[in-house]
Amino acid sequence: MASQINRRAFLSGACCLAASPLVTPVSFAAMPGENRLVTIILRGGMDGLSLVQPYGDPALRLLRPKLALGADDGLLDLDGFFGLHPAAKALLPLWNAGELGFLHATSTPYRNERSHFDGQDILESGGAAVQGERTGWLNRAIASIPQPADRRAIDINATAELILSGDSPVDVWSTRADLALAEDEQAFFVQLYRNDPAFAAALGEAMVTDMLSDRLYGTEKRSVGTQSVAKFAAGMLSTDYRIASFSITGWDTHLSQSKIFLKPVDELVTAITTLKANLSPVVWRKTAILAITEFGRTARENGSQGTDHGTGGLAVLAGGAVAGGKVYRDWPSLSDSDLLDGRDLRPTTDLRQLAAAMLRQQFGISARDLETAVFPGLSFDRHAAYLRG
Amino acid sequence: MTTTFTTMASIRFGYGRRPGEAAPESVDALLRQVERGTRETCLFPHEGMEGRRARLPAYQKILRAFYTARDSNTLEKIDGVSVNPPNIVMANTFQRDRHLKVRQAVLSPNAFFERLAAFWCDHFSVDVRKGGVMRLLTPLQEAEAVRPNLAGRFADLLKAAVLHPAMLIYLDQHRSVGPKSSEGRKSGRGLNENLARELIELHTMGAGSGYSQKDVRSAAYVLTGLWFRAPLYETAFRPRAAEPGTYRVLGRAYGGKLRQIEQIHDMLDDLAAREETCRHICRKLVVHFIADDPPEAVVAAMVSAWKRSDGHLLAVYQAMLEHPRSWEEHGRKVRQPFDFVVAALRALNVPVAELEPKKRTKGVRPVADVAALEDVTMMTADGKAALVTNPLTAGALDLLGQPLWTPPSPAGWEEGPIAWITASQITGRIAFAQRLATQFGSGIDPRTFLKDTMAETARADTIEIISRAPNREVALAMVLASPEFNHR
Numbered sequence: 082m083a084s085q086i087n088r089r090a091f092l093s094g095a096c097c098l099a100a101s102p103l104v105t106p107v108s109f110a111a112m113p114g115e116n117r118l119v120t121i122i123l124r125g126g127m128d129g130l131s132l133v134q135p136y137g138d139p140a141l142r143l144l145r146p147k148l149a150l151g152a153d154d155g156l157l158d159l160d161g162f163f164g165l166h167p168a169a170k171a172l173l174p175l176w177n178a179g180e181l182g183f184l185h186a187t188s189t190p191y192r193n194e195r196s197h198f199d200g201q202d203i204l205e206s207g208g209a210a211v212q213g214e215r216t217g218w219l220n221r222a223i224a225s226i227p228q229p230a231d232r233r234a235i236d237i238n239a240t241a242e243l244i245l246s247g248d249s250p251v252d253v254w255s256t257r258a259d260l261a262l263a264e265d266e267q268a269f270f271v272q273l274y275r276n277d278p279a280f281a282a283a284l285g286e287a288m289v290t291d292m293l294s295d296r297l298y299g300t301e302k303r304s305v306g307t308q309s310v311a312k313f314a315a316g317m318l319s320t321d322y323r324i325a326s327f328s329i330t331g332w333d334t335h336l337s338q339s340k341i342f343l344k345p346v347d348e349l350v351t352a353i354t355t356l357k358a359n360l361s362p363v364v365w366r367k368t369a370i371l372a373i374t375e376f377g378r379t380a381r382e383n384g385s386q387g388t389d390h391g392t393g394g395l396a397v398l399a400g401g402a403v404a405g406g407k408v409y410r411d412w413p414s415l416s417d418s419d420l421l422d423g424r425d426l427r428p429t430t431d432l433r434q435l436a437a438a439m440l441r442q443q444f445g446i447s448a449r450d451l452e453t454a455v456f457p458g459l460s461f462d463r464h465a466a467y468l469r470g
Numbered sequence: 471m472t473t474t475f476t477t478m479a480s481i482r483f484g485y486g487r488r489p490g491e492a493a494p495e496s497v498d499a500l501l502r503q504v505e506r507g508t509r510e511t512c513l514f515p516h517e518g519m520e521g522r523r524a525r526l527p528a529y530q531k532i533l534r535a536f537y538t539a540r541d542s543n544t545l546e547k548i549d550g551v552s553v554n555p556p557n558i559v560m561a562n563t564f565q566r567d568r569h570l571k572v573r574q575a576v577l578s579p580n581a582f583f584e585r586l587a588a589f590w591c592d593h594f595s596v597d598v599r600k601g602g603v604m605r606l607l608t609p610l611q612e613a614e615a616v617r618p619n620l621a622g623r624f625a626d627l628l629k630a631a632v633l634h635p636a637m638l639i640y641l642d643q644h645r646s647v648g649p650k651s652s653e654g655r656k657s658g659r660g661l662n663e664n665l666a667r668e669l670i671e672l673h674t675m676g677a678g679s680g681y682s683q684k685d686v687r688s689a690a691y692v693l694t695g696l697w698f699r700a701p702l703y704e705t706a707f708r709p710r711a712a713e714p715g716t717y718r719v720l721g722r723a724y725g726g727k728l729r730q731i732e733q734i735h736d737m738l739d740d741l742a743a744r745e746e747t748c749r750h751i752c753r754k755l756v757v758h759f760i761a762d763d764p765p766e767a768v769v770a771a772m773v774s775a776w777k778r779s780d781g782h783l784l785a786v787y788q789a790m791l792e793h794p795r796s797w798e799e800h801g802r803k804v805r806q807p808f809d810f811v812v813a814a815l816r817a818l819n820v821p822v823a824e825l826e827p828k829k830r831t832k833g834v835r836p837v838a839d840v841a842a843l844e845d846v847t848m849m850t851a852d853g854k855a856a857l858v859t860n861p862l863t864a865g866a867l868d869l870l871g872q873p874l875w876t877p878p879s880p881a882g883w884e885e886g887p888i889a890w891i892t893a894s895q896i897t898g899r900i901a902f903a904q905r906l907a908t909q910f911g912s913g914i915d916p917r918t919f920l921k922d923t924m925a926e927t928a929r930a931d932t933i934e935i936i937s938r939a940p941n942r943e944v945a946l947a948m949v950l951a952s953p954e955f956n957h958r
Contacts, residue, residue, distance in 0.1 A: 194645065198600045211642070212664060215879065239898075240871040241889070243878065250888075255869065258897040261904070266944050270900065270951070272935045277953040279891045287893035336540065336552040384541045385552065 115231060116367045116402060116443040117318045119325050120219060120244060121352055123345070123374035124201065125332030128388050129395025130380065130426060131342055132169060133183050133408060137162035140415035144381045148338055148388070163408045168346040171354055175399060181353075182398040182405035184435050184467060186413055188376060188428035195390035197333070200375030205243035207433060207456045216247030218433075218455050219326060222440050223249035225450035234324035235317050237310050245326050252286065252322075256309045260291040293320065297359075307348040308355050315359030318368065323444075327352075332374060335387040353399045366401035369439050373397075373432060379424050380415055393426035396435055402443065404469040433459050438468045473800045477925040481800070481958050482759065483791070484581030486813035487923055491579060497791040500582045504784060507583025508621045513574045514609045516566040522610050523702060528842040529606060530701040532556045535838070548853040555837045555847075561855035562846035564598060564605040565827045565864075568874040571609070572863040573825045575812040583620075586787070588808065589758050590616050592882035593751075594631035594673065596640040598875045604639060607703060608875045611636035624751065624781040625742035629735060632669060633705050635698040641665035641880065648694040648713025661713075666690035668880045674741040676750030681720060688717035692724045692737050707731035720744070748776045755790060761802040762886050765795040800927045801957035804887040807870035809958065810899060811863070814950050817923040818910045820862065827857045827864070862906070870898045896951075903950035907943045916945035927954050 131148060134156060135141055142149045150156040155167030159176065163185070175181035190210070191203040199211040207218025214221075223232050236245040239255040262270060267288070274280040294303075297316040303309055307329055314325040329352060331345040349372060357365055377394025393413070398405060411429040413419050421427040437451045437459060448461045476493040480486060483500055487493060494500050515522035533556045539545045545552040575584045591612050598605045615630040631637060638644045646662035647654045654660060666689035671677050695712025698705050712729035722740055724733045741747060752772040756764035768790060775789035776782075790796055805813065815825070833851035840847065848856035859865040867873055871894075877883055884890070911919075920928055920936055932952050939945035949955060 194642075196601065198597070199642075212667070212880065215881065239869050239894075240873065241878070246878065252894075253871070253892055254894045255898070257869065258894045259901065260897045261901065265940055269935060269939055269944060269948060273932065273948055273952055276929070276931055279887065280896065280953050280956075283891045283893050283896040287897045290893050291897065336545065336554070337547070337550060340550045385543055385545065 115228075115323060117323055117325075117364065117369070117400075118439060118443045119314060119318070119356065119368065119370040119400070121349070121370065121372040121397075122201070122205065122242065122244060122326070122328040123332050123349070123372055124197070124328050124330045125334075125345075125374075126197065126200070126376050126378055126390055127332040127345070127374035127394060128334055128338065128342065128378040129185060129374075129393070130377065131334075131338065131388075132166050132346065132397075133159070133185060133395055134164050134166065135162060135185070135412070135415065136164045138412070138415045140380075140417075144415060146382070147386050148382045160408055162412075166342075166346060168343045169350050171350045172399075175353070175357070176406060179406040180357075180399060180401055180403065182403055182467065183408045184396040184398065184430060184432075185408055185410040186393045186426055186428055187396050187430045187432045187435065188393050189432050191376060192392065193422075195376060195392070197375060197390075200390075202243065204373060204375045204432075207436070209458050214457070217242070217244040218436065219244045219324065220247030220249050220251060222444070222446060222455045223251070223324070225440075225446045225454055226444045227446070228444070230321070231323045231444050233322045234326070235314075235322050237314055237317075237325060237327040239305075242326060242328065245324075252290070254290055254294075254313075255305065256294070256313050257303055257305055258287075258291070259294070259303060260287055290317075293317070307352050311352040311355035312359050315356050319360060319364060329372075334378070335383065335389060336385045338382070338387040349397070353397075356400075362401075368400040369402040369443050370399040371396065371436065371439050372399075373436070377426050377428075380420055380426050381424065391425035392421050393428035396432060398435075398439075398467065402469070404467055407466075409467050431459070434462050434465055435467060437461050438465050442468055473797075473926050475797070477927060478797050478800065480581065481927065482797075482803075484585060485575055485809065486816055486955075486958075487925070488576075488816035489819045489922060494582070497788065500791055501784065501788055503580035503582045504586065504621045504787060507578070507580040507587070508618050510580070512587075512613050512617055514567040514570040514613060515606075516563070516570055519610065519614045522606065525842050526603075526606065526703055527701040528840050529556065529559065529603065532559055532838050532840055532843070548851075551853065553837060553849070553853050555849075558837045558849050558853075558855045559843055559846050560603070560605045562848065562857045564609075565855065565857035565859065566846070567609040568864045569825060569827045569860060571612075571874055572808075572812065572815070572867075573822065575808070576815045576820070576825065577822065585759075585809075586620050587612070587617050589755065590620050590627065590631070592877065593754070594637065595877040595880050595882045596634075596636045596875070597877055600640050602639065603703070604636065607634075607636040607639070610634075612875075621784045621787075622782070623742075624747075624776075624783055625739050627783065628673060628742050629738050632665070632673060632738065633696070633734075635703040635705055637665070638696055638698060638705070641668055643693060643696050644698065646690065646694055646696075647711045648691065650715075651694065651709075651711050651713050653708075653711045654713070661687075661690050661694065663687060663690040665696075666693055669693075669738075670741065672881055674750070675744060675746040679746040679750065685719050688719045689737065691715070691717045692719060693734060695729055695731070696734065707734075742781060748773055748781065752776060752786065755786070756796075757885060759790065759803075760796055761799075765798075768793045768795050801954060803958050804890045805956050805958050806883060806890055807867055807872035807895075808874075810956060811866050811870070811902065813955070814903065814906055815863070817919070817950065817955075818906055818914075818946075820906070820910055824860075824910075825863050826860060828860050830854070830856045830858060862909075866898075866902050870895065870902070899956065900947065900951045903947040904943065906950065907946035911943055911946040914942075914946060916942055916949065919946055920949050923949060924952070924954050928952075929954060 156164035189203045206214035208214035235252045241253045245251045310327045329348045377391045378388035379391040413427040433456045440446045451461045479494045578584045598608045611634045615634040619627040619630045641664040642662045643665040647659040649660045667686045691713045697708040716725040724737045771793045772789045775785045779785035830850045834848045834856045836847040837849040
C-alpha cells in the first residue's frame with residue numbers, strides 16, 4: 082500500500098511538471114548508473130534446438146534430417162559444440178563481446194501436458210504448478226527489491242501481462258497508444274480531470290510517457306512491431322524505469338519451420354540490437370536482457386518439416402551486464418534413451434534459477450525473498466555459473 | 471444534485487442511456503428485463519446455439535483433413551508457408567461471435583440482464599486462448615449455460631456453467647483421471663486438481679473461507695469421470711476414469727463403490743447451499759454493481775433473501791435493487807473497458823452496420839469445401855482469415871486491455887479501479903472518444919449530448935469546461951472521456 086501512495090504522489094507531481102512547458106522528460110533521466118532488467122516472453126514455444134543447435138551431438142541430424150543445419154548451410158559455430166542459427170547472425174558481435182549467452186536444456190517445472198496456455202502460466206507466474214501462483218514473478222520481485230528507486234517497471238503491451246501483474250504498481254503502455262491532442266485540447270483535458278485525483282494522475286503520467294514516446298518516434302509510424310516496442314523500452318529504461326517487459330509471438334512452428342522460424346528470430350534479433358542501439362553505453366553496461374519461452378519443442382522433426390510442443394528449451398541472455406560468450410548447459414544428450422518421454426530434450430536446469438540469478442545480480446534481491454516470495458519453493462543456487470561476480 | 475431513479479437505473483445497473491430507448495422507471499422494470507433476458511436468444515453464436523452444436527462435427531472434419539494433409543505433407547502452401555484451414559475457419563467464426571457480443575450489449579433493451587450476464591461470465595470465466603475448439607465453445611458456454619440460468623437458482627447456474635465442456639477443457643478436468651480407476655491404472659495418468667480448486671475457491675465458497683487443501687483434493691477425486699463426447703461436445707460421465715471410493719468434502723461424503731455423475735451433482739448442490747457461498751456471491755455482486763467497499767447492509771439484505779428463497783437469484787437481485795443504499799452516491803465504480811465502449815456506442819447511437827467485423831474482399835476464396843461452414847471459410851490471397859477486427863468494437867477492447875472472452879485468469883478481470891485508471895487506459899479512452907466523436911458526432915449539440923448521456927450525474931465544473939471546448943468534436947470527446955462518464 083505504501084508504494085502505491087508513493088507512486089500516486091510521484092504521479093501527481095509528474096502531472097504538474099508535465100503541464101509546465103519548461104520541463105521535458107529529460108528531467109526524469111536520473112541515475113543512469115543503476116541496473117536494468119528486460120524480460121522478453123517468446124510466446125508459442127521457441128525451438129531452442131534450432132536457434133542454438135547442438136551440432137556436436139551426433140543424434141541431432143538423425144532426429145532432424147531436414148531442420149539440422151551445418152556450416153555449409155550457414156550455421157555459425159559458437160563453441161565447437163553449439164552453432165547459432167544463421168538468421169541470428171546479427172547477434173554474433175554481441176557474442177564475441179561477451180554480451181550474449183545462452184542457457185540450454187532448461188525449462189520451467191511444467192511437464193507432460195504441453196499446452197501453451199498452461200506453459201505460459203507457469204513461465205510468468207513462477208509457480209511450481211499451473212495456477213499455483215496468481216500473480217507474476219517479476220511483479221512479486223518488485224516488492225523484494227531493496228532500493229525503492231529500483232522498483233519502477235513498465236509492461237509494454239495493451240493488456241497487462243501475467244509476468245508483471247500483481248500487487249506492486251506497474252505501468253502498462255501500448256506502443257500504439259498516442260495522446261493525439263493539440264496543445265490547447267490537452268489543456269482542456271487537464272481541466273476536465275482536475276477534480277478527480279486518480280484521472281488527473283493517470284493523464285499526467287500519460288502526458289509524460291506520450292511526450293517521451295513522441296520524441297522517440299518522431300514522425301515514424303507507431304506500431305506494436307518489435308522494433309517500435311524495443312525502442313520504446315530503451316527510451317523508458319533511459320529514464321527512471323528499471324524493469325521493462327514485452328513479448329514476441331510466432332514461435333509455434335509446427336509446419337514449414339525452416340521458413341516460418343525466420344520471422345520471430347529476426348524479431349528477437351531486432352529486439353536485442355534495437356535495445357543496444359538506443360541505450361547509452363553506460364546504461365547498456367548495466368542492462369540484462371532475459372528472453373524466455375514456455376517450453377522447447379520436440380527433438381524430432383515432424384512429418385511437415387516442423388516440430389511439436391516439447392519440454393527442454395533455451396533461454397537467451399544479452400546485455401552489458403551478463404556473463405556472455407557462453408552456452409551454459411548440463412547437456413543431457415539427444416540419444417533416444419536420454420530424451421524425456423522418448424521425445425523431448427530433457428531439461429537439466431530449472432529456468433527459475435536463471436531468472437532468480439538475474440534478479441539477484443541486478444537488484445540485490447535476497448536469496449530468502451527469491452525462495453519464498455518470488456519463486457516459492459525454489460532452492461536458489463547461489464553459485465550458478467551465469468551469475469556474474 | 472440528487473440523481474433520479476431512471477438515471478441510476480440506466481447507468482449503475484445498465485450500459486447507460488441510448489437515445490430513443492425508454493429508461494427503466496422502477497425496480498420491477500429492471501427485474502422484468504432480467505426475466506425477458508433469460509428467455510430471449512442472444513446474438514451469438516452467430517449461427518445460433520443449435521446451429522453451433524450442429525456444426526461442430528463439420529469443424530472436426532476440417533481439423534481431421536488438416537492433420538491428414540499435414541502428415542502426408544500435402545498442405546497447400548502460400549509463399550512457402552502452409553495454409554491452416556481449421557485456424558482460418560475458427561478465426562472467422564470467433565470474429566463473428568465477438569463482434570456480436572458487443573452488439574448484443576449495445577442493442578439489448580434488457581441492459582440490467584446484460585450487465586448480469588457480464589458479471590456471471592466473469593464469475594465463471596473461460597478463455598478462448600486455451601486453444602483447440604475453445605473459440606467455438608466459449609461463446610456457446612455463455613449462450614447456453616450462463617444466460618438462460620442467471621435468474622434461477624444459483625445451484626442450477628453453477629451446475630450448467632461448471633459442467634459445460636468449455637469449463638472442463640479450460641480447467642483441465644477432461645485430463646483428470648482417478649489414479650486407481652481402470653483407466654488410471656492402465657495409463658498411469660492421475661489427478662488434476664484445477665477445476666476442484668477453482669470450484670471451491672472462485673465459483674462457490676471463496677478464498678480463505680475455511681476449506682482445506684484436503685477438501686480440494688477430495689473434491690478433485692469426486693470430479694473424476696467428468697468427460698464430454700466429441701464431436702458434439704456433450705458433457706458425459708466416464709466411469710472408467712472415475713476414482714472408486716467415497717471422499718469427504720467439507721464433512722460430507724460423496725462417491726461409493728459405483729461412481730455416477732449424480733454424486734458430482736450432489737457435491738455441487740451442497741457447495742451451492744453453503745453459507746460461505748451465499749455470502750461470497752452476494753458480496754461480489756455488490757462490489758461489482760455498487761462499490762469496491764460494499765455497503766454491508768445491502769449484502770446482508772441479499773444474504774437473507776438468498777436464504778429465504780433457497781438461493782433463487784432473482785430474489786437476490788431484487789433485494790439489492792430494493793435496498794436504499796444501492797441507490798446512493800453515483801460513480802463509486804469505474805467502468806471497465808467493455809462497459810465504457812458499450813456505453814459510448816449507445817450514447818452516440820452508432821448504427822448497427824458499424825458494429826460488424828470488417829471484411830477483406832480482395833482475392834478471397836474458400837479454404838475448405840464444407841458446405842455447412844460456407845460463411846466462415848473465406849481466406850485472403852495471402853492466407854489470412856477474411857474477417858478482421860472492427861476498431862470501433864472488438865478492436866477497441868483489444869486496445870483497452872479487455873479483449874473479449876480472454877480473461878487474465880480463472881478469477882476473471884480485475885474488479886478494482888487500479889487496473890483501469892492508468893496512463894495507457896486514459897490515453898486509449900480519449901482516443902476512442904475522439905474517434906467516435908469525429909465519426910458519429912456531426913449534427914449533435916454537445917450540451918444536449920451531455921445532458922442526454924449523463925443527466926444529473928454531470929458535475930458543474932465538467933459542464934462548464936465542456937461548454938468552453940474549442941470545437942464540437944473536442945466537446946463530444948470530453949463528454950465520453952469525462953470522469954463522470956467513466957464511472958457508474
